Amino acid sequence: MIGSAAGTWRVTVSALAILLAAACAPGDGREMRGASPTDTAGVLTDDGARSTAGAAGHVSLAPVEGAPKVHASEMDGQVTDLANYDLSYPQISGTSFDSAVNGALEAVVAAAYTGFRASVLEEEGSEMGASSLRGTGKVLHVDGRLLSVVFDVTTEWDDAASLQQDVATLLVDLSTGRVLEPAELFVAGSPWLDQVAALARADLSAQLGEDMLFTEGLVADAANFRHLAVTASGLVLRFDAYQVAPGVAGTPWVDLPWSAVASLVDRTGPAGHLVS
Incomplete structure (x- = not known):
């Protein structure tokens, strides 16, 4: 499972440095992209909590007074010629704790990437076919106090011979920047x-x-x-x-x-x- 390979899916702010450092291996083809913040309260938001990773049709939440701006970032690239990944996740701006919150959001997908990369490199040189990692972080709620995000990740191993689905959630108190249990x-x-x-x-x-x-x-x-x-x-x-x-x-x-x-x-x- 991705969660066990990366240590945990449920991350805390204190674990960010370790997770992000592990994810940023040099020369692995990883690329990170981000859009400019929007002027409304929510993007990367699905019209229900029931969609799966990679599903199309993101819609915006109705603007909420006091809510931070939300925009999409993406982590994608190749680990090897036969292993690629594409992970999208939200980032916020407009709070006193943007850095801590954004680090926590990125750390969830970084953990998924780290687990995928480790598994791929472990099998390098074998006859395993192509593998891919796809995931999306969806904002289910955001206002001036609380941010709630669901992450759905799907891994296809060995030319889709094996399918793995993983889920994670993140709750953040935006008045303190702290990840909540x-x-x-x-x-x-x-x-x-x-x-x-x-x-x-x-x-x-x-x-x-x-x-x-x-x-x-x-x-x-x-x-x-x-x-x-x-x-x-x-x-x-x-x-x-x-x-x-x-x-x-x-x-x-x-x-x-x-x-x-x-x-x-x-x-x-x-x-x-x-x-x-």
Whole structure:
């Protein structure tokens, strides 16, 4: 998996220097490009959390007063003649913590790239066919307080003989520039994990069928719900491939309205202003 090869998908600001240094190997064909910031609140935004990596049709979020400007950057190139990558991710401007936030966003795709590169070089000289890494970071929510991004990455190995899907999320408190853990959205000591786990299981059972679920991946443990994102209307829960269902299910997701967890959200916390 990309996540294990790179160390972790869930990055913190303190890990940025290591991840970015590892990603920037000289002479590996990596190229980074960025557009000028837009004048609206959101780009690189999909019209739903349910698209896959590389999907077309990015749309802009409606401008939100106090929100930073968001623009797209891209990391692409070749590791070898038979291995290429193309990763797009958002960057922001207009906050007091642009550097920290942008570093955290870039570090997620840098980790994916680092894992891909290591795997490719390990197989160099073998008879493995062409491989590619494709990924997109999508802004699901941005305002003056909170940024939520979902990253979907697809790796095709050996002339598409093997397909790997990975997901990551990033929540950032824009008032401090700090990467958040999901628990920080909720009242300390509240049973938010129990509630979210029960709701997620019910939703996935309806989507996939109870007999399809891997219930150990839905136990009320923070590690099972680390891929948590937010929108203006609620929570988005993403799950790793094979975590909650067979591989045919890909990387499943669950949408929960704020009303389902309103009593558990910290009203003074990063997402409190989103709960009516």
